[in-house]
Amino acid sequence: MSKTWTLMKIMAKMQLSLAGKSTSEKVGYVLLTLVMLPFGALILSLLNNLISTLYDVLSPTGNENIILGLVFVSVTFLFIFLSISTVLSSFYFAEDVESFISLPFQPYQILMGKSTVPFLSLYGTNAMLLLPVLLFYGLHSEAGAAYYGLAFMIWLLTPVIPFVITAIIVMFIMRFANISKNKDRTKIVVGLLGFAFAIGINVIIRLDSGGNAGEDMAALFMQQNGLLELITKFFPVAYFSSIALTTASTGTAALYFLLVAGLSAGAIVLFMTIGQATYFKGVLGLSGGKRSTFNDKTLDENVKETPLLWSLVLKEVRTIMRTPTFFTQIVVQSLFFPIFLVIILFMESSGSLDQISAMLGSWDGKIVLLALFGLTIVGLGINPASFSSVSRDGKSWFNYLYLPIPARTVIGSKLLIAFALNLVSLLILALVAVFLIGIPVWPLVNWLFLSIIAAWVTSVGGLLIDLYQPKLNWTDEREVFKGRFAGLVVFAIEAVIFGGAIGILWNMSSVEGVWITSLILFTLLIVLTAGCHFGLKKLVDQKYDKIL
Amino acid sequence: MIQLNNVTKNFAGKQAVKGLNLTIPDGKIFGFLGPNGAGKSTTIKMMTGILPIDEGSITLNGMDISKQPMDVKRVIGYVPDRSDIFLRLKGIEYLNFMADVFNIPSDVREEKITYLTKSFGIYDALGDHIQTYSHGMKQKIVVSGVLLHDPDIWILDEPLTGLDPKSSFTLKEMMREHANKGKIVFFSTHVLEVVEQLCDEVAIINNGQVQFQGAMSEMRQQFKEDDNLERLFLELTQNE
Numbered sequence A: 001m002s003k004t005w006t007l008m009k010i011m012a013k014m015q016l017s018l019a020g021k022s023t024s025e026k027v028g029y030v031l032l033t034l035v036m037l038p039f040g041a042l043i044l045s046l047l048n049n050l051i052s053t054l055y056d057v058l059s060p061t062g063n064e065n066i067i068l069g070l071v072f073v074s075v076t077f078l079f080i081f082l083s084i085s086t087v088l089s090s091f092y093f094a095e096d097v098e099s100f101i102s103l104p105f106q107p108y109q110i111l112m113g114k115s116t117v118p119f120l121s122l123y124g125t126n127a128m129l130l131l132p133v134l135l136f137y138g139l140h141s142e143a144g145a146a147y148y149g150l151a152f153m154i155w156l157l158t159p160v161i162p163f164v165i166t167a168i169i170v171m172f173i174m175r176f177a178n179i180s181k182n183k184d185r186t187k188i189v190v191g192l193l194g195f196a197f198a199i200g201i202n203v204i205i206r207l208d209s210g211g212n213a214g215e216d217m218a219a220l221f222m223q224q225n226g227l228l229e230l231i232t233k234f235f236p237v238a239y240f241s242s243i244a245l246t247t248a249s250t251g252t253a254a255l256y257f258l259l260v261a262g263l264s265a266g267a268i269v270l271f272m273t274i275g276q277a278t279y280f281k282g283v284l285g286l287s288g289g290k291r292s293t294f295n296d297k298t299l300d301e302n303v304k305e306t307p308l309l310w311s312l313v314l315k316e317v318r319t320i321m322r323t324p325t326f327f328t329q330i331v332v333q334s335l336f337f338p339i340f341l342v343i344i345l346f347m348e349s350s351g352s353l354d355q356i357s358a359m360l361g362s363w364d365g366k367i368v369l370l371a372l373f374g375l376t377i378v379g380l381g382i383n384p385a386s387f388s389s390v391s392r393d394g395k396s397w398f399n400y401l402y403l404p405i406p407a408r409t410v411i412g413s414k415l416l417i418a419f420a421l422n423l424v425s426l427l428i429l430a431l432v433a434v435f436l437i438g439i440p441v442w443p444l445v446n447w448l449f450l451s452i453i454a455a456w457v458t459s460v461g462g463l464l465i466d467l468y469q470p471k472l473n474w475t476d477e478r479e480v481f482k483g484r485f486a487g488l489v490v491f492a493i494e495a496v497i498f499g500g501a502i503g504i505l506w507n508m509s510s511v512e513g514v515w516i517t518s519l520i521l522f523t524l525l526i527v528l529t530a531g532c533h534f535g536l537k538k539l540v541d542q543k544y545d546k547i548l
Numbered sequence B: 001m002i003q004l005n006n007v008t009k010n011f012a013g014k015q016a017v018k019g020l021n022l023t024i025p026d027g028k029i030f031g032f033l034g035p036n037g038a039g040k041s042t043t044i045k046m047m048t049g050i051l052p053i054d055e056g057s058i059t060l061n062g063m064d065i066s067k068q069p070m071d072v073k074r075v076i077g078y079v080p081d082r083s084d085i086f087l088r089l090k091g092i093e094y095l096n097f098m099a100d101v102f103n104i105p106s107d108v109r110e111e112k113i114t115y116l117t118k119s120f121g122i123y124d125a126l127g128d129h130i131q132t133y134s135h136g137m138k139q140k141i142v143v144s145g146v147l148l149h150d151p152d153i154w155i156l157d158e159p160l161t162g163l164d165p166k167s168s169f170t171l172k173e174m175m176r177e178h179a180n181k182g183k184i185v186f187f188s189t190h191v192l193e194v195v196e197q198l199c200d201e202v203a204i205i206n207n208g209q210v211q212f213q214g215a216m217s218e219m220r221q222q223f224k225e226d227d228n229l230e231r232l233f234l235e236l237t238q239n240e
């Protein structure tokens, strides 16, 4: 056990340490936290209002515990979703696996070590979502000390089961995926399968509840816990947790809590057992590639003249698609938000989708546009392709310097990649907006137009920040993303500029209608674009050939 | 012709190259000798535009690398000392990329790729990712990529380390051929036998300064008392 503990501490230290970060970066983190505080407060007060409203509506029929049920189900989903990529990269993609394997550790011990950081990182989300909801619920239900004690313990336990289940599934898939020849491609396919799996569960759940939900709704409302049972059908632990909390300080609560605790402990034991048997089989031989045969025909197919810019774009695409870390961090992460939105909307029964579109229909076009635009900025805001543009090249960056490739061609190819990924996200969002929600046509057209410009600006912005302080001296690709300041800076700047603009326009009654609003946002975007391009040009002139 | 005039390079707290002067004529194989840390790679990086020059100037074929970087880069072919090239590409994709960079027409590139990679014995591996290549194979694919455009000035940083005897022989043949076409072959090395056997002219640097430049024959003459090159080298580069 002490060995396991040592491993966990060492791995956590290696991944989380602030050592090696410059003081400016540390100061930056502090500043960023300060900037984010007001946003946090805003979100908390919104959450509080929401819970209070729901509570008042639901408590007369004794169905208020559905609030808890919903929250538990949502965070479970979120945890599964978040764990897929962190588990994959920590368990399998990180190159340090190999150095641990050669040491005399049991597979389960290495696994516990590798789980530490991905698991602990769930508590960030946990603290931001579940904790306040439990707190507000307690306040509204005027709960006693027993509730808060129980709530805290349940809060601690909640991430366990989603994380463990995800880890077990990932290990199973990797165990069998590892048979194939091309390891890098396998890693990528497995990553995709994980996401397909998460989406698949959603579809099943929706199909299952879609059929009878409508007619029985009224009946369910009448019956205590009826709604809760419906919502948590596939998540028994969420059900147990909700019941334990609504009956706090009774014997029932103790029973259900023990059930939750027992299940969590059981899950961990299961995880260690399965891990002991399968983990190494999935890891061993992960690196390496296949040997192919090469002949004159393949030569013919591969040799063609391409314009330089396009050639560079191709090279970027290949590098991203073939590097598992880049693939999960860039492609999967930037599609995370739109796909997540699709999932959430799919989870809604069709009735509530109609309600959303009815609601949007009744809103002013300006509000629809601003809401959509705000949502888009959140989605596009963190674009890993843009703020890893230069850093991705790592030690091979110097190749651009002795080859006769103009700086603007290299930068251009990188911008195109970041922009293209943003466009794909936009496209998914647009399809959702049109087919699932039915946004009115003019706000939609305006939104799309503005968003395309925003997609470009955010790409330039991310690239600008990365070029300003690139990280080229990495040995493991994850260093390009992990503990880097760039993504957060871009997001914070965008939050301030766009959040501010949207807030002002939203509240300015003198600005009315879609067109005027668009015009103002358009002007803002154009000014930003011009500013960013000016900055980029300056920076390229100053910095491009002096990075090394 | 390559000309280095009073070239100086400082790294944080350390002067790697100090007022270096060199003239390298066309049609010669030029050996650049010096002990570890002498400043060879640093000098080469300044010649190829990778590192900015702190003081002095470097002209290649009459063009200043700081003033006309694109024009210079089009006529040079550089083989770096470490093969941190684009590892995720397949061999053939890398060569095709290099051909795009140097605007090589597709019939020429096919012929050249076949010729070069077959000479080096890496043709069969062209469909694999460079990441899976051995050190020597990486070196050979880089050399092949650089020779696609038949550079006027071919600069190699320790090109022979890690090559097996046969590939080493092939590369030396190619260097000779290249120089015979009237072009410059400039390379750095520690291997004295190679210098003796291959070079028309040499420069020896130590602590960022040129200790000697001239034809091989001159060098021997000037240091008649030294019967072998190794002793000469040690003498020239000893740090007092």
Ligand SMILES: Nc1ncnc2c1ncn2[C@@H]1O[C@H](COP(=O)(O)OP(=O)(O)OP(=O)(O)O)[C@@H](O)[C@H]1O
Residues within 6 Å of the ligand: B011, B012, B014, B016, B034, B035, B036, B037, B038, B039, B040, B041, B042, B043
């Ligand atoms: N990026 C850098 N930062 C700081 N110092 C450097 C850097 N690159 C080189 N140096 C220093 O400059 C000096 C010359 O290094 P250089 O790589 O040019 O030597 P070299 O002659 O190529 O040696 P070797 O034969 O080992 O390749 C060394 O003292 C080295 O420590």
Ligand SMILES: [Mg+2]
Residues within 6 Å of the ligand: B040, B041, B042, B081, B157
């Ligand atoms: Mg060197």
